Amino acid sequence: MYEADQLLVSRMRAGDQRAFDEFFNVNAPRLLAFVSRRSTLDLASVEDVVQSSLIKAVGHLAGYRAEAALFTWLTEICFHELVDGHRKAERRPTHISLDDSATASQVAELRTPAHMQPEGRLEAASHSAEVMRVLGSLPKHYALALEAKYGDGLSVEAIANMLGMSTTATQSLLARARELFRERWNFSLVGAVDLPL
Amino acid sequence: MTDPEVEQLLSRGLATRPANTETLERMRTAVSQAWKAAPNLAQSPATVESPRAGSRWALWGGLAIAASLVALSVTLLAIRPVVDRQIVGSLARSIDAGVEISQGFARARGLGAGDPLRVGDTLKVRGPILVALAQGGSLRAAPDTVMTVASDTQITLERGLIYLDKPPARGETRPMRIATRSGLIEHLGTEFEVMSDDHAVRIRVREGQVRFSGASGALVANAGTELLSSRAGAIAERPIQTYGRDWLWIAELTPNFAVEGRSLMDYLEWVSRELGRPLVFANDQARDSARRTILHGSAQNQASLDALADVLSTTTLSYELAEGAIRVHSN
Numbered sequence: 001m002y003e004a005d006q007l008l009v010s011r012m013r014a015g016d017q018r019a020f021d022e023f024f025n026v027n028a029p030r031l032l033a034f035v036s037r038r039s040t041l042d043l044a045s046v047e048d049v050v051q052s053s054l055i056k057a058v059g060h061l062a063g064y065r066a067e068a069a070l071f072t073w074l075t076e077i078c079f080h081e082l083v084d085g086h087r088k089a090e091r092r093p094t095h096i097s098l099d100d101s102a103t104a105s106q107v108a109e110l111r112t113p114a115h116m117q118p119e120g121r122l123e124a125a126s127h128s129a130e131v132m133r134v135l136g137s138l139p140k141h142y143a144l145a146l147e148a149k150y151g152d153g154l155s156v157e158a159i160a161n162m163l164g165m166s167t168t169a170t171q172s173l174l175a176r177a178r179e180l181f182r183e184r185w186n187f188s189l190v191g192a193v194d195l196p197l
Numbered sequence: 198m199t200d201p202e203v204e205q206l207l208s209r210g211l212a213t214r215p216a217n218t219e220t221l222e223r224m225r226t227a228v229s230q231a232w233k234a235a236p237n238l239a240q241s242p243a244t245v246e247s248p249r250a251g252s253r254w255a256l257w258g259g260l261a262i263a264a265s266l267v268a269l270s271v272t273l274l275a276i277r278p279v280v281d282r283q284i285v286g287s288l289a290r291s292i293d294a295g296v297e298i299s300q301g302f303a304r305a306r307g308l309g310a311g312d313p314l315r316v317g318d319t320l321k322v323r324g325p326i327l328v329a330l331a332q333g334g335s336l337r338a339a340p341d342t343v344m345t346v347a348s349d350t351q352i353t354l355e356r357g358l359i360y361l362d363k364p365p366a367r368g369e370t371r372p373m374r375i376a377t378r379s380g381l382i383e384h385l386g387t388e389f390e391v392m393s394d395d396h397a398v399r400i401r402v403r404e405g406q407v408r409f410s411g412a413s414g415a416l417v418a419n420a421g422t423e424l425l426s427s428r429a430g431a432i433a434e435r436p437i438q439t440y441g442r443d444w445l446w447i448a449e450l451t452p453n454f455a456v457e458g459r460s461l462m463d464y465l466e467w468v469s470r471e472l473g474r475p476l477v478f479a480n481d482q483a484r485d486s487a488r489r490t491i492l493h494g495s496a497q498n499q500a501s502l503d504a505l506a507d508v509l510s511t512t513t514l515s516y517e518l519a520e521g522a523i524r525v526h527s528n
Contacts, residue, residue, distance in 0.1 A: 003287075003289070003329035003330075003333075003335075006287055006289065006311055006329060007284070007286070007287050007313075007329065007331055009311060010284065010287040010311050010312060010313040011284055011313060012232065013311065013312070013313070014284065014313045014315075016284070020229065020232055024225055024228060024229075028216070028221060028224060028225070028228075029215075029216045029221065032213070032216045033213040033216075036213045036214075037211065037213060047220055047224065050224065051224045051227055051228065054224070054228040054231075055227065055228055055231040058228060058231050058232035058235055059231055059232075059235045061235065062309075062311065064311070065310070065311070066289070066311070067453075127209060127210050128210045128211070128212075130210070131206065131207065131209075131210025131211060132210070132211075141457065141458045146207055146211075147211055149207075150204065150207035150208045150211050151207075151208075151211030151212070151213070163455075163458060164455040164459075165455075165458060165459055165463070166459075166460075166463055168460075169458070169459055169460045169463055169491075172460070172491075173458060173491075176491075178200065178203050178204070178207075181203060181207070182198055182203050185198070185203075185206070186198065
């Protein structure tokens with residue numbers, strides 16, 4: 001079912017540099033986005049999590065049995081690293097002194113871009129969190145398909161490969177997933193309104 | 198909320214900042230180093246990226262002055278870097294004793310699931326194996342089969358029994374070929390079985406067509422046909438069933454089918470192909486129902502009539518065998 005992924009891993013195990021490049025180019029950006037959507041970690045920590053996950057993956061390629069898509073296997077490793085990442089973040093100091101000379105000079109140079117203004121970021125973060133919350137309430141393969149299509153911009157063919165389904169079945173699955181997302185989203189909005197007693 | 202609004206909502210909610218190029222390159226370096234140091238590599242990637250052919254040539258070239266050209270050729274064949282040889286597939290499954298692989302005069306070694314097969318490899322099959330082909334499709338081989346991967350489109354069958362399942366690929370210009378001592382078999386988009394030894398070859402076509410070229414000429418065999426040809430060129434042809442006892446040996450090597458989220462139609466078509474039994478629907482209602490029904494969960498021994506009955510028992514459909522075909526109808 002996941003012959004292409006299995007073959008890619010086989011080529012990597014055989015030391016094929018082009019296979020490694022393909023593996024990295026396809027999966028690293030997607031994993032960064034995957035972790036960003038699911039955590040409140042800062043950017044540097046997100047990068048740490050993804051890098052650690054990829055290093056663990058390439059060190060244990062023999063553990064990939066093609067029972068799921070390669071990306072799905074990587075996300076499972078990522079989840080474990082994410083838990084560790086959150087533990088490490090909790091141990092880090094959350095306050096820095098602006099009086100420190102090195103920090104003070106950096107702060108003086110900071111200019112926040114318009115789209116990074118606090119109001120805009122808060123609204124975007126809140127919207128993203130709500131979308132992720134509703135996605136989390138859908139069956140797993142629905143959420144994966146919607147995230148791959150609208151988050152990662154994958155084609156229907158690529159999603160079909162990832163899910164081990166035909167293109168027609170994937171199109172149909174995406175339609176049903178959107179419909180269920182719409183229902184749950186509307187329900188969540190209604191649920192948020194203060195109803196009169 | 199309209200469909201475009203839902204799509205916009207999802208796109209906005211799932212958007213992330215594009216990964217920084219510098220970050221990705223830093224990460225690539227770290228991951229690449231870990232990959233090159235990984236213990237599970239078949240060989241060091243450093244050798245693959247830049248094989249030090251020059252020093253090897255110099256070493257063996259020196260010996261070649263004193264030795265014969267034949268000895269040099271033999272040596273070069275044995276030390277030929279693995280990277281030169283194209284990967285044509287990987288071992289997806291092996292049962293019992295598995296398979297041994299060798300190349301040139303190198304010592305034979307066992308092959309594990311996921312290991313690559315390359316042009317030039319010779320396989321000695323001890324237990325049944327399933328190979329996933331890089332170009333799509335699969336190859337199954339029975340115990341006591343010996344074959345060599347001659348190129349990305351040709352396998353030389355020294356002896357034994359193999360089964361090739363390779364649906365026609367769009368734009369494919371070079372057909373897959375099986376070379377035997379008694380003749381050459383060309384794949385024309387099909388499933389077929391080849392058994393060969395020193396004296397004769399037997400070809401059984403399950404789906405599609407194959408072209409056979411032997412000592413007495415070439416002919417095309419259609420689905421449901423068996424060809425027998427001797428090395429001298431005598432050919433016999435007879436009709437066969439595409440299902441039943443003769444095909445049982447490939448059943449234990451059936452590739453897995455992920456049931457979850459697939460349509461019942463996908464599953465029925467797959468079972469039909471694996472069992473070699475045509476799929477027919479009693480009416481349009483049954484066909485529509487198969488298209489609309491989405492499966493969840495898992496099924497054991499999926500490519501069997503028992504599994505088919507189990508799967509259909511959870512739907513409004515059932516089946517019967519009619520003249521070898523799987524006939525699906527509404528309850």
